[in-house]
Amino acid sequence: MKGTAKLLLLSSLVVLYFGLGVVGPWYADVPFQGSIAALCVLLRLQTSGWRGLRTDLAFLLPFLCTLVAMGALLDAFAMANRTDWTEDALCKALVFPNSFWSIQLAVGALRLTDLVALPRGVRRFFILTHALVSKSRPLIERLWWLVCHDPSLQTGPWIIRSGRRLTVLLAAALIAVYHETEATVRVYDARMALLEENPS
Amino acid sequence: MNSSGQSTHPSLREESLQHEDPMLLGPWEIGVHPPGLTYRIPAISLPYGSRVWLSGDNGAGKTVFLERVLLPRLAAMGRQVFLVAQDLLLQAHVMAAVLASRGQRAPRCLDDLVMAWCAPARPNSILLLDEADRHLSPRTIHQLLELPLAFVVAVSHQGRPCTTTHCFTICRHETLVHLEIGP
Amino acid sequence: MNSRILTLTLTVVVALVTLFVRIPLPSRGYFNVGDAAVIFAGLVLGGASPKHPLLWGALAGGLGSAAADILSGFALFAPLTLAAKGLEGALAAAAAKHTAALRWIWAAVASSAMVIVYFVGEALWPSIGLQGALAELLPNLLQAAGGTLIGVTAFGLVERTGWLRDDDTAAR
Amino acid sequence: MPTSLPTLELDPTTLTVTPNLGNEILLFARNPEAVAVALHQWAQDFGLVLDLQRPLSTYSGGEQVLLVAGLWAILLQKHPQVIVDLRRAVSTLSATNRTRLHHALTQALPQATILLEEEQVQQGEPSSRGDLSP
Numbered sequence: 001m002k003g004t005a006k007l008l009l010l011s012s013l014v015v016l017y018f019g020l021g022v023v024g025p026w027y028a029d030v031p032f033q034g035s036i037a038a039l040c041v042l043l044r045l046q047t048s049g050w051r052g053l054r055t056d057l058a059f060l061l062p063f064l065c066t067l068v069a070m071g072a073l074l075d076a077f078a079m080a081n082r083t084d085w086t087e088d089a090l091c092k093a094l095v096f097p098n099s100f101w102s103i104q105l106a107v108g109a110l111r112l113t114d115l116v117a118l119p120r121g122v123r124r125f126f127i128l129t130h131a132l133v134s135k136s137r138p139l140i141e142r143l144w145w146l147v148c149h150d151p152s153l154q155t156g157p158w159i160i161r162s163g164r165r166l167t168v169l170l171a172a173a174l175i176a177v178y179h180e181t182e183a184t185v186r187v188y189d190a191r192m193a194l195l196e197e198n199p200s
Numbered sequence: 201m202n203s204s205g206q207s208t209h210p211s212l213r214e215e216s217l218q219h220e221d222p223m224l225l226g227p228w229e230i231g232v233h234p235p236g237l238t239y240r241i242p243a244i245s246l247p248y249g250s251r252v253w254l255s256g257d258n259g260a261g262k263t264v265f266l267e268r269v270l271l272p273r274l275a276a277m278g279r280q281v282f283l284v285a286q287d288l289l290l291q292a293h294v295m296a297a298v299l300a301s302r303g304q305r306a307p308r309c310l311d312d313l314v315m316a317w318c319a320p321a322r323p324n325s326i327l328l329l330d331e332a333d334r335h336l337s338p339r340t341i342h343q344l345l346e347l348p349l350a351f352v353v354a355v356s357h358q359g360r361p362c363t364t365t366h367c368f369t370i371c372r373h374e375t376l377v378h379l380e381i382g383p
Numbered sequence: 384m385n386s387r388i389l390t391l392t393l394t395v396v397v398a399l400v401t402l403f404v405r406i407p408l409p410s411r412g413y414f415n416v417g418d419a420a421v422i423f424a425g426l427v428l429g430g431a432s433p434k435h436p437l438l439w440g441a442l443a444g445g446l447g448s449a450a451a452d453i454l455s456g457f458a459l460f461a462p463l464t465l466a467a468k469g470l471e472g473a474l475a476a477a478a479a480k481h482t483a484a485l486r487w488i489w490a491a492v493a494s495s496a497m498v499i500v501y502f503v504g505e506a507l508w509p510s511i512g513l514q515g516a517l518a519e520l521l522p523n524l525l526q527a528a529g530g531t532l533i534g535v536t537a538f539g540l541v542e543r544t545g546w547l548r549d550d551d552t553a554a555r
Numbered sequence: 556m557p558t559s560l561p562t563l564e565l566d567p568t569t570l571t572v573t574p575n576l577g578n579e580i581l582l583f584a585r586n587p588e589a590v591a592v593a594l595h596q597w598a599q600d601f602g603l604v605l606d607l608q609r610p611l612s613t614y615s616g617g618e619q620v621l622l623v624a625g626l627w628a629i630l631l632q633k634h635p636q637v638i639v640d641l642r643r644a645v646s647t648l649s650a651t652n653r654t655r656l657h658h659a660l661t662q663a664l665p666q667a668t669i670l671l672e673e674e675q676v677q678q679g680e681p682s683s684r685g686d687l688s689p
Contacts, residue, residue, distance in 0.1 A: 022510055023509055027509060063515070066515070066518040067511075067512075067514045067515055067518070068514075070513075070514035070515070070517050070518055071514045074513065074514065085513075085514065088512065088514075089512070089514050092510050092511065092514070092515075095510040096459075096510040096511065096515075099459050099510045100457070100459045103453075103458035103459050103461075104457075104458055104459075106458075107453050112578050112581050112582070113581055116581060116582060128391075129391070130573075131572050131573045131574070131578075133398060133450065133454070134573060134574045134578075135574045136395045136396075136399055137399055137402070137403075137574075138574065138610055139290065139612075140396070140399045140400070140403055141403070142290060142612075143293070143294060144403065146285060146290075146291050146294045147294055149271065149275075150294060150298055151280045151281060151282055151320075151321075151325070152298050152301075152302065152320065153298065154280075163532070163533055163536070164301065166416055166419060167297075167301065167533055167536045167540055168294065168297040168540065169400070170396070170400065170419065170534070170537035170540075171293075171296075171300065171540040171541045171544065172293035172294045172296070173396050173399075173400070174393070174396060174541060175293045175544075175546055176290055176293040177392045177396050178384070178388065179568075180392075180569070181388050181391055181395070182385075182388055183566070183568065184569060184572055186569075187566075187569050187570075187571070188572045190564070191572065191583060193561070194561050194562075194563060194631070194637075195583060195630070234613075235613070257651075258615050258616075258617030258618055258621075258647075258648065258649050258652055259603070259614070259617070259618050263615065286616060296544050297540055297541075299544075300540040300541070300543040300544045303543070305543065305544070306544050306545075331616070331647075334646045334647065357646075357649050357650075
C-alpha cells in the first residue's frame with residue numbers, strides 16, 4: 001500500500017488512539033493503555049531494534065520520573081485544592097509513552113515511495129521538502145566541520161568559541177542552503193521535463 | 201623587540217624560532233574509519249618553505265588524507281592550518297561569514313574571498329589546497345603558493361606548477377593507501 | 384532573494400540546526416540551539432521580505448521546528464511546537480526593521496512568548512499536564528536566552544555580508 | 556548546435572535531487588529494479604563499488620559524475636536524440652576517466668550529442684568558477 005491510502009490509514013489510526021486514549025473515555029483505563037504500550041514496544045523493536053527502543057527509553061524514563069516527582073510536589077502543596085496530582089501523574093506515565101510512540105511509528109512508516117505515489121499537486125512539494133531536508137543535513141554537518149576547523153574560530157573559552165561558531169554556522173548555512181534549494185528545485189524541474197519528453 | 205632586533209615577546213620569539221624548523225611527517229600507519237582506509241606514510245622531512253604537489257587518481261583517498269590524516273596531526277603540533285577544501289563553493293559561505301565576524305565585507309569574487317580569508321596567516325602557518333585549481337584562477341594559485349608561509353600542500357589533477365619543491369603521489373590498493381615520492 | 388525559496392531554505396535550516404545540536408533533557412526532549420535558528424530565521428525573513436514578513440517568519444520558525452520534532456521521534460510535541468515557535472518566528476520578523484537596543488528587546492519578547500505558549504500548552508495537554516509544564520520552564524528559559532543572543536548576532540553577520548540587499552533576485 | 560534538443564546538464568555542485576542514487580532511481584525510474592541492475596553493471600565497468608543507499612556526497616567528485624552520468628544514460632536509452640552537457644563536470648575527472656566516460660556514453664546513447672571539452676563552453680556562459688552572489 002502506498003501514497004494517499006497509506007497516509008489516510010496511518011493518520012486515522014493515530015486520531016483513533018488520541019480520541020479514545022488521550023482525550024477520550026479510556027484515558028485512565030489501565031488494561032487498554034497497557035495493551036497499547038505492549039503493542040508499541042513490539043512494533044518499535046521490529047522497526048528499529050533494541051537500539052531504537054533504548055534511545056526512546058533514554059528520553060522517556062527521566063521524563064516520566066520528573067512527571068511523578070512534580071505530581072508528589074504539587075500534592076505536598078495541595079495545589080488548587082487537589083490531592084490526586086501523583087495518581088494523575090502515574091496515569092500519564094502510561095498515556096504519554098503511548099501517545100509518543102503512536103505518532104513516531106506512524107511517521108516512521110512513511111517512505112519516499114509513498115511520496116512518489118501521491119497525487120501530482122502535492123507530490124512536488126513533499127518530494128522537494130523530503131529531498132532538501134535529507135540533502136541539507138550532510139551539507140550542514142559539512143559546514144559545521146569546516147567551521148570547527150576554521151583557523152579564525154579556534155581561540156577563546158569554550159562558551160565563546162561555541163557561540164561564535166554557531167553564529168558563523170547560521171550565517172553560512174543560510175546562503176549555502178539557499179543555493180542548494182534553488183539548485184535542487186532547478187534540477188528537479190529540468191529532469192522531470194526531460195523525462196516527460198522521453199518516457200523510458 | 202630588544203636592541204639586537206630579536207623579539208622579546210614570548211609568542212613572537214617562539215614563532216620566529218618555530219618557522220625555521222623543517223616539518224617532520226611520518227612514519228605513520230593510520231586507520232581512518234569511515235571509509236575504512238589504512239594510510240602508510242613514510243618518514244618525510246620538509247624544509248621550511250616547501251611547496252608540496254600531491255596527485256592521485258579519483259577515489260585514491262587524497263581528500264581523506266588531507267582532512268583526516270594530515271590536518272589533525274598538524275593541528276596537534278600547534279600549527280595554524282588553513283584548509284581550502286575540495287568543496288570550496290560550499291566552504292566559501294563559511295569564509296564569507298568568518299570575514300563578516302572579523303568586521304570585513306566578503307568580496308563577491310571567489311579568488312579575492314580566498315585571498316582575504318588567508319590574510320591572517322602567520323609565518324609558521326600551513327596552507328592545504330584540495331583541488332583548488334578547479335575553482336581558482338592559475339594566478340591565484342600562484343599567489344597562494346607564493347605566500348610567506350611555512351608549508352603549502354596542494355592536491356590536484358592538473359599540471360604541476362614550476363614553483364613546487366616536492367611532488368608526491370597517493371596510491372591506493374584496495375584499503376591500503378600509501379604515499380610515493382614523485383609522479 | 385526569492386521569499387518563497389528563502390522561507391523554504393530557513394525552514395530546512397531551522398529543522399536541521401534544531402536536530403543537529405541536541406542535549407537530552409529530563410522533560411520535553413532535548414536542549415537545543417533551535418531557538419537561535421528560529422530567531423535568526425525570523426530576523427532574516429523580516430529583513431528580506433517587503434510583504435508578509437511575519438507570515439514568512441512564522442512559517443519558517445513553526446514548520447522548521449515542528450519538522451525537527453517529527454524527524455527526531457518527538458512528533459507528539461509537533462502541534463505545540465508549531466504554535467510556540469511560529470509565534471517566536473513571527474515576532475522575530477517584526478524585530479528586523481528595528482536596530483540596536485529595540486531589536487534585542489523585540490527578540491527577547493519573541494523568545495519569551497515561546498516559553499509562555501509552551502507552558503500553557505503543556506499544562507493543558509492531557510498526557511503532560513502541570514507536572515510536565517513546570518519541569519519544562521527552566522530549560523525553556525535558558526534556551527530562549529541563548530537563542531536570542533546567538534540568533535541576533537548571526538543576523539548581524541548576515542547584514543554585514545550584504546547578502547540580503549542583493550537585488551539580482553528581487554524579493555517577491 | 557541545435558538548442559531545441561532536450562539537454563541533460565551535469566553540474567558537479569548539484570548532480571541530483573535526492574541525497575543518494577537509490578532515492579534518485581525511485582524518483583525518476585518507471586522500473587526501478589531494472590535500472591538499479593544496469594547501474595551496478597555500469598559502475599563495475601568503471602571499477603567502482605556502488606551502494607545505492609550510500610550518500611552521493613561521500614563519493615569523490617569524479618565518482619559522483621561517473622555514476623550520475625551512468626544513471627541518466629540508462630534512463631534516456633530509448634530517446635533518439637539528447638544533449639549530454641558535461642562541460643562543468645569534466646574538471647573533476649582524471650584524463651583516463653574522461654576518455655572512458657565519453658566512450659561509454661557514446662555506446663549507451665549513440666545518437667546523443669556529448670559535450671565534454673572545456674573549450675566548447677559558449678561565450679558568456681558562466682563557467683564553474685562562479686561568483687558568490689545569491
